[in-house]
Amino acid sequence: MQYFTADTHFFHKQLLGQNDFAPRPFESVAAMNRAIITAWNERVLPHDVVYHLGDIAMCPGNYPSQAEILGVLSQLNGHLVFIKGNHDSRALFKYLAKHDPLAGKQHPKFQFHDVGALIKMNHFQFFMTHYPLLLGITSQTMNLHGHIHHSSVPIAENINVGIDAPERELLAHKLPFGTPLAEAELFEIYHKKQALLAKK
Structure with a gap:
């Protein structure tokens, strides 16, 4: 399976706590990290692939260390494909590559892309980037992105897959905080966003 x-x-x-950018209802980063890890691992199996579209960790004042970030990522199930976000660095990517727990195996734990990646699923192509793209008139093409947290681009083909994205509220079922999105959920969001925008 592939997740996003x-x-x-x-x-x-x-x-x-409460803020205007990306409120997270946790008393500590340890509790937040634990909630994300738990939700992730309840869905993702060890052989699955998760596309992480940027901003792995935020480290004001150089905290946490690269080793601490690796410690969290090593607890996550699946093979992780990272698209570089504005809070990610090439130095972190190099560190993760050097300390990949599956280094030397057929499928490494971590893969990296500086700008974006393209995959095809269910007769659609998905441009995966950290920043949202304006694709213009498209057919069977979506842009999966992050970056804008609690905001949504008013275009059906732009889907914010961030863990605190408003698109998640369009799903018929509520996901635990931090759960990566499945392919079927992307299409559910896409069709519901299309319907909502058509009414405007």
Whole structure:
């Protein structure tokens, strides 16, 4: 299976509680990290692939260390494909590649893309980026992205897959905080967004 997420912001203390950017109802980063890890692992199996579209962790003042970020990521099930976000660094990517727990195996734990990646599913192509793209008039093409947290691009083909994205509220079922989105959920969001925008 393939799953999609963004903006985990592990260790980002400034997001805790109520705020206008990306409120997270946790008393500590340890509790937030634990909730994301638990929700992730309840859905993702070890052989699954998760596309993480940027902003793995936020480390004001160089906290946490790269080793601490690796410690959290090593607890997550699946093979992780990272698209670089504005809070990610090439230095972190290099560190993760060097300390990949599955290094030397047929499928490494971590893969990396600086700008974006393209995959095809169910006769659609998905451009995966951290920042939302304006694709113009498209057919069977979507842009999966993160970055804008609690905001939504008013275009059906742009789907914010961040863990605190408003698109998640369109799903018929409520997902635990931090759960990566499945392929079927992307299409559910897409069709519901299309219907809502058509009414405007």
